[in-house]
Amino acid sequence: MSLIITNNLPRPEPQALASTVEALAARFGNRLITSQAVREQHAHTTTWLPAQPPDAVVMAQETSDIQDVVRICAKYGVPVIAFGTGTSLEGQVNAPAGGICIDLRDMNRILEVHTEDLDCVIQPGVTRKALNEHLRDQGLFFPIDPGADASLGGMASTRASGTNAVRYGTMRDNVLALKVVRGDGKIITTGTRAKKSSAGYDLTHLFVGAEGTLGIISELTIKLRGIPETIAAAACSFETVRGACQATILAIQTGIPVARIELLNAAQVKACNSYSKLSLPETPLLLLEFHGSEIEVAEQSKNFKEIAAECGGGEFTWTTKPEDRTKLWQARHDAYWSVKALRPGAGVVATDVCVPISRLADCVTETEEDLKRLNLLSPIVGHVGDGNFHCSLLCDVDDAEEMARGEDFMHRLVERAQSMGGTCTGEHGIGQGKQKYLEAELGTEALDAMRALKKALDPQNIFNPGKILPAV
Amino acid sequence: MSLIITNNLPRPEPQALASTVEALAARFGNRLITSQAVREQHAHTTTWLPAQPPDAVVMAQETSDIQDVVRICAKYGVPVIAFGTGTSLEGQVNAPAGGICIDLRDMNRILEVHTEDLDCVIQPGVTRKALNEHLRDQGLFFPIDPGADASLGGMASTRASGTNAVRYGTMRDNVLALKVVRGDGKIITTGTRAKKSSAGYDLTHLFVGAEGTLGIISELTIKLRGIPETIAAAACSFETVRGACQATILAIQTGIPVARIELLNAAQVKACNSYSKLSLPETPLLLLEFHGSEIEVAEQSKNFKEIAAECGGGEFTWTTKPEDRTKLWQARHDAYWSVKALRPGAGVVATDVCVPISRLADCVTETEEDLKRLNLLSPIVGHVGDGNFHCSLLCDVDDAEEMARGEDFMHRLVERAQSMGGTCTGEHGIGQGKQKYLEAELGTEALDAMRALKKALDPQNIFNPGKILPAV
Structure with a gap:
């Protein structure tokens, strides 16, 4: 390997x-x-x-x-x-x-915004920040936030998601239709602006996540949302990852429509304390965001507070003031830089897996033990409402022995997630790095089907060859 | 034609x-x-x-x-x-x-229920009512309700949705993974129980809506929800379809998470009054359902009431008592039978289209005018939050002249929806009846792609031939 x-x-x-x-x-x-x-x-x-x-x-x-x-x-x-x-x-x-x-x-034009229909038509080079900037005055926003200021064409192609997915879904749930340039240069239209359709095979969702291997997206029609009247942020520390996960499970089961629910493990909190001069308890931390009317977010916060207390949560802080919200989420915003600062000069290898939420505590805990055993440093941040978490592995890329341990860790991480009924990637995609895990996850028949689809739509194999599908 | x-x-x-x-x-x-x-x-x-x-x-x-x-x-x-x-x-x-x-x-076994993960694994013959019966004690439910007590395999295959889709999505949004028997009898596994994944082509959503033309679904993993603490029902009459649509648009824009929002046009209300001995104003009627905590549904009802008043709505009634909820929704529950009773012995031809919600009032109004012009009777019921509506055309199937007018009406209905940026079917599927509209909606390139996919996955053309794709 x-x-x-x-x-x-x-x-x-x-x-x-x-x-x-x-x-x-x-x-x-x-x-x-x-x-x-x-x-x-x-x-x-x-x-x-x-x-x-x-x-x-x-x-x-x-x-x-x-x-x-x-x-x-x-x-x-x-x-x-x-x-x-x-x-x-x-x-x-x-x-x-x-x-x-x-x-x-440069194909970054917003072609149409339909405020009544909550959708817009854009070129693939529009980035999510530019789009939200453009929409703000109209009281609308596009909810998918993968962290980076990625282009919407790229986000569709990798089926990106991020912190808001627990409430608003992933790119899969937010693309209504695409235009895709096929091998002879002609354009496939995959859908209409209707919110739902049963008209034939779901071409839209075949191209979402195809990583540019089936054609090139030249236009997207995507769903928008109204900017919520009130946004509340909240934070709560837990003694264990299990407590934090249990609180998340209960919140979702009881239907609290959390907009974001992020887990920082103890190592990540420690890194943030050091980098951002915070004084958070160095135990697992949940950061939450609630969207709704003033009464609704107050109700959601109150309900979550009760659940957190049941699950061994510590002090629960919440606020709707923008400046206090920013402060409360400081740790999450600085997560990447705090990791970098832990070991200046080292490479940060970002990887993600996703498991059924009932297995998340097991998966994170075993991963933490594995890091300890392998003497590796990797804070963990999770989109815990989806069972999706990220490791930011710090490695000296010039140290072959350490890199070998890093490889071993990543391999075991994927196998662990898959053995728990999960996937080798929740939101980063397969690309080149995770091809070797696809067959173990879905089986040879699924790979056969994917290869048949690739051949059907790109018989010349000119679109982004060498991605997703492992060489036979 | x-x-x-x-x-x-x-x-x-x-x-x-x-x-x-x-x-x-x-x-x-x-x-x-x-x-x-x-x-x-x-x-x-x-x-x-x-x-x-x-x-x-x-x-x-x-x-x-x-x-x-x-x-x-x-x-x-x-x-x-x-x-x-x-x-x-x-x-x-x-x-x-x-x-x-x-x-x-007979393949109607519920194989696994994962309460913490809010999912279950079932055989394709399980019907939605049997599933919900099974789940009730665990405080869970499956939200997709197409009206009929359909099987989940069939609902996945036709990409069904129904009254709850405005909040909970369609079958597309609620199927996590499938097992599908392919032409050589081997089984394709399309996904895992992870809530999201970026691992390869989206096979799951290629088979959802494929109407059994690409393989036979032998197992489904689907998402569940917690039964809401409180369910409120509400009703409000409007002078015009436009007023009812405008209220719906504002409700969705402002983020009121309505669980159901159904439009009955004046003809449908009249039919219900007559059949169910009600005394509703014979003008367009909106029926709503709100899900959440007691405080949340009260807040949602209050907010919608204000919007309805702005849009020319009449008296707004709402209730959380089960028996009163049933009474309030009586008209909707009896819609089908009330239509049948309008003209005993006539056939009821059900058809659906879906348009961007900003065009819904135009589309319904023009459709009403067309019915009048053609001297046809067809009450209209709409899942108005999605821009999806149904016509229940009453026709004497033995009267060739009347049937010709019926055909003309349905053809014009589809063309009208498509010209407004909509689709020839929001939830019934293409089957045999709507093949002739697919090319006008998506173009020859999309049809080429669909044909290539069919050939790739079913080269022998043994799976449900003659459906979805028009003969070349």
Whole structure:
């Protein structure tokens, strides 16, 4: 087992590649870029997977640009990789077989906002912060928040979610329809603006999470929500992870519509105390957010407070004042930087798994024991309402022995989650890094089906080859 | 254009069919049924589409039964059609090319209930009422309510929804994972019990809504909810459909988490008054349900009352007492029977469309005008929070001229919905009845993609042939 993904994918013939670049240059002029710096920038991944730059980058501005890049690449059998902001975590934007990267950041127009229907139509390069900035005056927001200011096209492609998913769902639940450029450059429309439909196969949700391997998303229709009248933040420490998980389970069972419920394990709280000069008890911490009317959030907070007390929770703090909310959530906002500061210079390897919530306490506790046994440092943050948690493993990437322990840890983490009825990734995707776990999770028949779908929609294998599906 | 679906599908060779029936008889004994009465019963559809019975019916009891039926049918190239309760509305259980019907009603075991995880694992023949009966003592329920006591396998296959969808989503949002028998009898596992996953293509949602054309669902893992502490019912009449729709839009925009919000148009209210001896104002009526704690539902009702008043609503009645709730919703519960009673002996043709909610008032109003112009009778009931509404067209099926007007009406209804950015079906599915509308809605590229998926997963075309995809 190795984290180094070779894939051994055949690269295109040099002549085919040269012809492709020539045709692209003729069509795109200086929007075709072949400089090493730009190519390397587009292979940037936030994992420890080695960067694999594309052969060239095209800066797309219009849907017709995507269509023409795809047509030219298809003509010569050259791979084509979509790029949003490069914040994916499992090597999704790497180019293991070379090829052409389509950078979609300039396709960032918000085309339509339908306030009465709570939806909007956007280009794939719109980022979630830009979108929410645009929507704020209209009293609307897009709820999916994966942390990074990712592009919506990328978020759809990796089926992203994040802290709000417990209430608002993931990208899967918030994409109404897509336009997708297929191999011959024509465009597939997957749905309408109707809130629900039973009209044929669910193409929309086949492309959501396909990581650009079945076509390139050129337009999205997504659901919006009204900005809640009142937002309350709350925090409560627990003696054990089990207590925090039990409180979460009860809150969800009794139907408290928590908007966010985040677990920080003791190691993460300790890191935050040190980095953000806080004085939180260094035990597992739950941070919550409630959305609703003033009366509703007060009721939700009160109900959760009772549950927390039942489950061995300590002092329960809550507030609706924006500045106090920010302070209360300080630890969560600084989580990433606090981890970095624990061991300056070390790499942070982010990975995630997701288990049925009844197994979350077991999974986190066993993971903590494993870290101790392997002498590794990795604070844990969890979207605990979904049973999804993240490890931020600190490793000296130049220390082969430590990296081997890190690999061992990650492998055991995935096996643990899967043995508990969970998945190898709740929200980061498969990319390159987790291909080796897919068969153990779903079986050969599911992989056969996925391969058949890939072949049906991308018979030339030009769309982001070497991702999701392990080489046969 | 005709509602009579011929499909002109080639039937299997008589020898192949005889060999299939012989092999099935050897395997299943008296669980293989070829009597005309039983075959006809299994082609029963609740539309005016002509019945097309299968050649034989197998009563399945175990997953291995499904596997063996599929293997035998695949060997001889004979169609295989899954059957739950036969309550689908667009000819989904018809057998236009003959073949073998697998009746799944005896596969009705609830295999696992995970109260902490709010999910359960069931066989496909479990009906929603049986499931909710089983769950009640545990304080849980399954929220999807399409009206009929359908099987969960069938509900998944047609992507059913109903009155609760505005809050709890459709079957798409409530299926976590499936087991699906593929053409060689092997089983595809599409997911885990984790609440969310980014692990590969979304096979689960490809099979949800596939109407049994890509494989046979042999097991479902579905989400459950805690039974709300308090349920409130409310009713409010409006002078116009537009007022009722505007109140709905505002309620959703401001984030009132209505559990149900149903529109009855004036014709439907009139029918209910007559049938159920009520004295409701004969104008558009909204019926609502709120779920939550006592304080929450009171707050929700209060907030909606204010919105209704702003939108020209009349008296607003609400209650949390079960017997009063039933009385308040009487009109909705009796809607179907009240329509039947309007014209005893006539056929009731149920059809549905779904539009962006901002266009719902236009769509319903124009539809009412069209009915008047065509001298047709069809009360309208809508899941108005989703923009989804139903027409129950009363027609003398033996009157060719009236049927032609009915066809014309339904055709125009779909075109109207599609021209407003909506879909030809929000929850009934395509089946046979709506194939002719799919291309206008999504385009040839989407149909190409659907055909490619069908070919990839069912290369022999044995699974429910002649459904969803129009003949080329």
